[in-house]
Amino acid sequence: MxxxxxxxxxxxxxxxxxxxxxxxxxxxxxxxIDEILQLEEGAEKKFKKLMLGYTDSQGSPELRETIATLYNNVSKQDILAFAGAEEGIFAFMNIVLNPGDHIIVQFPAYQSLFEIAEAVGCKVTKWTMEPENNWNLDLNVLLNNITAKTKAIVINFPHNPTGSLISQKKYESIIEIAQDNKLYLLSDEVYRMLEYNPSKRLEPACDLYDKAISLGVMSKSFGLAGLRIGWTATKDQILLNKLASFKDYTTICNSIVSEYLATLALTKYxxxxxxxxxxxxxxxxxxxxxxxxxxxxxxxxxxxxxxxxxxxxxxxxxxxxxxxxxxxxxxxxxxxxxxxxxxxxxxxxxxxxxxxxxxxxxxxxxxxxxxxxxxxx
Ligand SMILES: Cc1ncc(COP(=O)(O)O)c(C=O)c1O
Known part of the structure; x- marks a missing residue:
């Protein structure tokens, strides 16, 4: 590529x-590392005894079970661990998209959310937000740009780089549009939980729609970028299995050191x-x-x-x-x-x-x- x-x-x-x-x-x-190990009595001893072998390529059952607690409506088998959110985006774009397909991406955006699609050979429509309009998204733009070739909508709330959010109502309208058109919805939620007013927190997309993929990571809301642990959460088991197969060609599995610390951190997130x-x-x-x-x-x-x-x-x-x-x-x-x-x-x-x-x-x-x-x- x-x-x-x-x-x-x-x-x-x-x-x-x-x-x-x-x-x-x-x-x-x-x-x-010390601060994380202090979160649970006896953790330091267990950490030192970890054997440095390969791990479960999906992510350890404990890690996936703990990640699943961040959602309302998914369980361990709906979670796939990756090396950061970045690997999850890379796998998603490669699995879902073929040359000639089309996606619609909220813009401005973290570059991999559209660049990988372009590299695959897709047409990308940038769903642009402007400061003059309070970084609002116009649903008509989304509706008017969906074609027979559209495969996915990509959104990111809380948003990088603007720090903006949308209302739950508008968010649900986007999900409805995805649903009506049988589109995947990649929802990059890596800053979720950092809403200044918790009542404005959006529900995770994977809880609301079967073809939605919620993207999470240890780096942002939890302050643990160095662990390089991210994940996708989706009820679409066919997609999840394809993502897991793709991961065999990227990182195969995560580091056990990171998985242990991420699991520990998430129990006290x-x-x-x-x-x-x-x-x-x-x-x-x-x-x-x-x-x-x-x-x-x-x-x-x-x-x-x-x-x-x-x-x-x-x-x-x-x-x-x-x-x-x-x-x-x-x-x-x-x-x-x-x-x-x-x-x-x-x-x-x-x-x-x-x-x-x-x-x-x-x-x-x-x-x-x-x-x-x-x-x-
Ligand atoms: C919106 C968004 N998605 C994904 C990522 C990638 O996260 P990570 O570097 O932890 O893989 C970032 C990192 O800045 C981001 O801002």
């Missing part, structure tokens, strides 16, 4: 571990989510103040998750802005060109403990009267 560069990942490969202040990460503050949400909400207050006093930037305040997608008011290029922030403030922001979404937005990440320090660096740079972006009166 020939595939275009994953622009966000190439950008991170260049800067993530070089720039002092990371202010665009999409994951939450991580936990140490509320504590992890609570810690992460408290960091996010306290950083969000700082961002409210920041945007109030920074008229050169505008944002649609996110509703969930550790990311937002603000806009530069003047006609500044976000690529130039982000490269100046790296060079002059030591702060890493992610330009919207890495999302193929013009050159006017940037992604801001605020799930980390040292975010206040990073934001102070950015503020000092923007307040500097010598800065091109000076916000001094």
């Amino acid at each position: 020939k595939i275009n560069d994953f622009l966000l990942e190439r950008f991170f490969a260049k800067y993530e571990f070089e720039v002092p202040y990371l202010l665009c990460a999409s994951d939450c503050e991580s936990f140490s 509320q504590a992890l989510v609570e810690r992460n949400l408290s960091i996010i909400l306290s950083n969000l207050e700082l961002l409210d103040q920041f945007f109030n006093k920074t008229p050169s930037l505008d944002w649609v305040r996110p509703q969930a998750g550790p990311i937002a997608f603000p806009k530069l008011i003047k006609d500044f290029s976000s690529e130039k802005f982000c490269s100046d922030c790296i060079e002059k403030a030591g702060v890493l922001l992610l330009p919207s060109s890495t999302f193929l979404y013009g050159d006017n937005h940037f992604r801001l990440g605020f799930g980390r403990k040292n975010m206040p320090e990073a934001l102070s660096q950015l503020t000092a740079y923007l307040e500097d009267t010598n800065s091109l972006y000076s916000i001094q009166a």
Whole structure:
């Protein structure tokens, strides 16, 4: 397969571990192995006795059983573990799509949600959201673009990079449209549980529709990206078996070390989510103040998750802005060109403990009267 560069990942490969202040990460503050082992008495002893062999290629029964508790209507046999959410997306696109097929993808989007389909030879319709419209999705656009060749709809709530959500009602309308047209629905739910108002949390798609695939991962809501454990949850057993066969050609199975720690973490997931949400909400207050006093930037305040997608008011290029922030403030922001979404937005990440320090660096740079972006009166 020939595939275009994953622009966000190439950008991170260049800067993530070089720039002092990371202010665009999409994951939450991580936990140490020790912190995870402390979650249960006796876990450390068991962890040290693990035998480092191959594991069950679907994911250990304990892991899948624990993941299934995150849903209302699926059980262990409906879960397939992957190396991150990324592998789940790769497997789904390769299994479901053939050259000449068509998919409709909410846009902007995490690039693999459309790029792999294009590499397979599919036509991709980008279901575009705009900040002027509060990142809303127009259902008519979805309805008008479904053709006989359409195979799947791809959505992502809470959304990367905007932090937006939709109403449960609208979400159910999307599911209904998928159902009426017998389409797969890939629902990327990797930021689920990080809603600022829990009453806005959407139900997992796999609980509502047999041809829906809910995508989950340890990286975002749970702050454990280093485990590289993700999963698909679906009641479509035929699809699940095909995904499992495909995995034989990618990673075969997960690391037992990661599976053990992921299972342990998920048995106490509320504590992890609570810690992460408290960091996010306290950083969000700082961002409210920041945007109030920074008229050169505008944002649609996110509703969930550790990311937002603000806009530069003047006609500044976000690529130039982000490269100046790296060079002059030591702060890493992610330009919207890495999302193929013009050159006017940037992604801001605020799930980390040292975010206040990073934001102070950015503020000092923007307040500097010598800065091109000076916000001094
Ligand atoms: C929406 C979305 N889906 C999937 C992924 C992939 O997650 P992971 O890197 O843990 O595999 C990401 C990562 O940023 C993401 O933002």
